[in-house]
Amino acid sequence: MTLTTSATHAEVRPDDFTRQRPVPENLVPDLNDVNAFDRDKIATAVIARYAPWARERASTLGSRVWDPKVLKAARDAQRHTPELRTLDRVGNEIYDVDFHPAYHELMGLGFGSGVHSLAWTADQPGAHSARAVLSYLWNQVDGSTACPLGMAYASIPVLRSQPEFAPFAEAIAAEAYDPADVPIGQKKSSGTIGYFMTEKQGGSDLRANVTVARPVGKRGPGETYLVNGHKWFASVPMSDVYLTVAQTEGGVSCLLIPRRLPDGRLNNIKINRLKDKLGNKANASSEIEYHDTVAYLVGEEGKGIRTILSSAEHTRLDFAVGSAGLMRAALSQALHYNDYRTAFGAPLSHLPIQAPVLADLALEWAGAAHLGFRVAHAEDHQGDVSEALVSRLLTPVAKFWNCRRVSGVTEEVIQSIGGNAYIEEHPCPRYYREAPLNAIWEGTSNMMVMDVGRVLARQPKAIEPVLDEIRPVAGEHPLLAAALTEIDELITAPEDTTRYLVTKIALAVQASLLVQRAPTVVADAFIASRLGAGWGPGYGTLRGVDYQAIIDYARLD
Template sequence: MAATTHTVTNQAPPLVGYDVFLSDRALFEGVERHLAPELAEEARDELSGLGRTAGSAQAQGWGVLANENPPKLRTHDRYGHRIDEVEFHPSWHRLLGHAVGAGLTDAWGRPGGHVRRAAGFLVWTQAEAGHGCPLSMTHAAVPALRTDPALAAEWEPRLTSHVYEEGLRPAADKAGVLFGMGMTEKQGGSDVRANTTKARPLGDGGEYLLTGHKWFCSAPMSDGFLVLAQAPGGLTCFLVPRVLDDATRNTFRIQRLKDKLGNRSNASSEVEFDETWARRVGDEGRGVRTIIEMVAATRLDCVVGSAALMRQGVAQAIHHASYRSAFGGVLIEKPLMKNVLADLALESEAATTLALRLAAAQDAVQSTDAEEERALLRLAVPAAKYWVTKRCTPVVAEALECLGGNGYVEESGLPRLLRESPLNSIWEGSGNVQALDVLRALQREPHALDAFLQEVGRARGADHRLDGAIKNLLTELADLDGIEARARRLVERMALVLQGSLLVRWAPPEVADAFCASRLGGDWGTAFGTLPHTLDLGSVVERARAAV
């Protein structure tokens, strides 16, 4: 009976065996736009190779296994010795090894390095997002360490290495290392100045002993950590190696691994420092100032990571709708489904275009004395981090709904994508922290607003809805009374105006027209699929299709 009744029809094949990079027109065109021709050709080959691997059944299988077999904490060995080790499934190591080998921790000082790395990070995150945490922190640790030339000379070649070596050994014995971070404490959260971890100096050589507790310490299997602690001169940044030069374990007691909503392949932990040896990074009392560029880099990675999750959700939704038939036709041809898919595609392309523009600004800052680009980043990064990470969850949820009940089943991959989607809005400062940071920049660094307005002004006159949105934004910025209470609305408008200006300049007319009509022109509902029906929605959807 089963053999004759269980005929499977009208099911979409898996989205597998495709080039994640070349199939993403917005990403591909962004790389071409922001890199010099000779670099673009090299990057195209590099990213296409990574894209083919990310879209392969093998890499997708690694992602499934890494999440089905989350890390385990081993506090003691069989004899009772404290070891504080985290055990990962082999698939985690395969993912991480491939990512490091592809240069996803290597951007600083490489021509076009930030654009190339951001594009690679966006591609590879679509295979599995959890292992992006140590990749991001390892990449972002470089500018913080550069405040101490001696430390940078020692550690930077290891951090930017394309060699992945698992296991705890002295860093000097490894060809490549990973870094984690420990800033958050239970009594302070984002208010790191309330931290209570103490740092006791050992003479005048920059060595200290740390004692205290970290409520969130990311990637505890890493070789080193940047942490904040209270030194005699105030809150200070420190480098804590996991294993000391003499091969003894530094005191790094992992109390537990966090049981999280998503991001389950990645270990997040609580740790205790008890006379833990550390090196000072930067001056005493300048901890926040020292680590701020690391925070800016990881916030940009939050934007890139969210853009990746959106892109994968949209790709899956369009793929499903291209094969699934209902009510007498293929779903993708149904006007209402086409509207939903086009709306999702707009959000995805806007996020990708903004992420690459910020990466290009970071490249400009590294290669030249580009003060305008530096000022733009000061305002645009927290604004983008606020808005893009906020949009990720509704985009992925709507993409899941496009698959109906099939999307709610674990095997589709969409539930894992949905559980991952809120993370970037929380990591490195939640929405309120980002909004307040934008206000701080507006009030203390007026040149940042000048740079922002110059950037959005480059598209002025090209679309009347964008022009109107810029005018309204200027009106809001002119009224600073009660600004904190309406900071979220202000930052949302800033991010949308910036995205609109970039799409008007660089996206196809049908994409820019649809974005401005909905996000800036006011003709948009509260749910996806409410775009004006007169727009060229078919072209928007077709542009976002992942070709297999």
């Protein structure tokens, strides 16, 4: 039974208990048709500072983030998950994955917007910063398609490093999407790429892989090899080409594998099944086997780990920025709901019990976004020794911290909205399931911590350019100065205190960036809470700060 009423307050007497009272105007509409870029104070500032030439492009994509049609496509792609077909009607092996049309719609929008390639195709200053803003916006749309977009971004410089792979790089960099399952050379203007690395016995330890490759003729970069083995997590198996690693006579090596050979035949790759994942469901993640699969050597034999790590620098940056984007999406939903909904005579966002929670979430987003964009800025200046060190150290720091924090943000946002955010029609369940994955793929949290520890153990001075940015700010903020002193002590034995050290570095960098880039009230609240005493562990324990001023910084207005 559905209770409806057309009666007005005047038509229902207080003593009439035969009809439902009129429903007050307190039902929150969907967050729609708000430009996620134009009204985002951090993203617009990044573009204005580093890449003003990209403003129109960012604004165009920002206009689609809260477009009802795009939101529906994102939901439909998650509800109607990919399906594997191993055989055709008469029994021929095809190993095809069928996607809902909504998935292809999202892929077309993402690739067509240059989310994957702007950093490499724009001959303009600040291209990595501009591309990071696009990725930040895209991760507010959909995490499943962010995976192939991010892999394309990371693969382009690897493929460009060898002349024989230039056609592949050109196709993957194109701002277009063609889902046709044909050899990449037959596609008119685009291509996609997957990363097939981990195996069931090795996980993140690629040196433990048992997949092997042997040369058909000569050995060396660009030469043809045959691969035999398996991969346990192979995302986007319908990609046109894949980067993989295998044991060769020279050691662990990186190879490029086409899904189809130039004559159209499948390249002896069997897809055994698709993973039933917690989230990221529109993205087909598979288990595959190689059976004399044709591949081409990328780089030198035995240098595969180094090649993949050069690529991982970009995927890890992408997940740090993407996690900030996911926080932004969740926070936008929370602020929209709490500003609209009223209780006890005021908007929820102004209630003493709720305002500290929203302000705390806003601080978390602000710190994460500034940290991610700082790493992207370093990528724009790799020719500078100091910036290269900043990138080398802060990439795993940002990946560790942002990806760890996003899960708590999405959960708290659901709490701030209530039951309506726990229903699958709302975007929040999708954010909640997506969040943990960012901390897992392209290196788990412990892998990031180990990476930082390894850098500091080998080259303790690598942290100096990072600390040099913080020191001028710390002079006016005793809590930040104390954090710097502690970091100086911790780096003397980084392998014994690494997770705590990485946490301190992340917080100190975020605090410094907020002092430089955010309103004073935001920076002061962040420093007092994250570096002081009496805060946490849950959100909403801020004290003695201007909650509304902090929330205003995060509002899309």
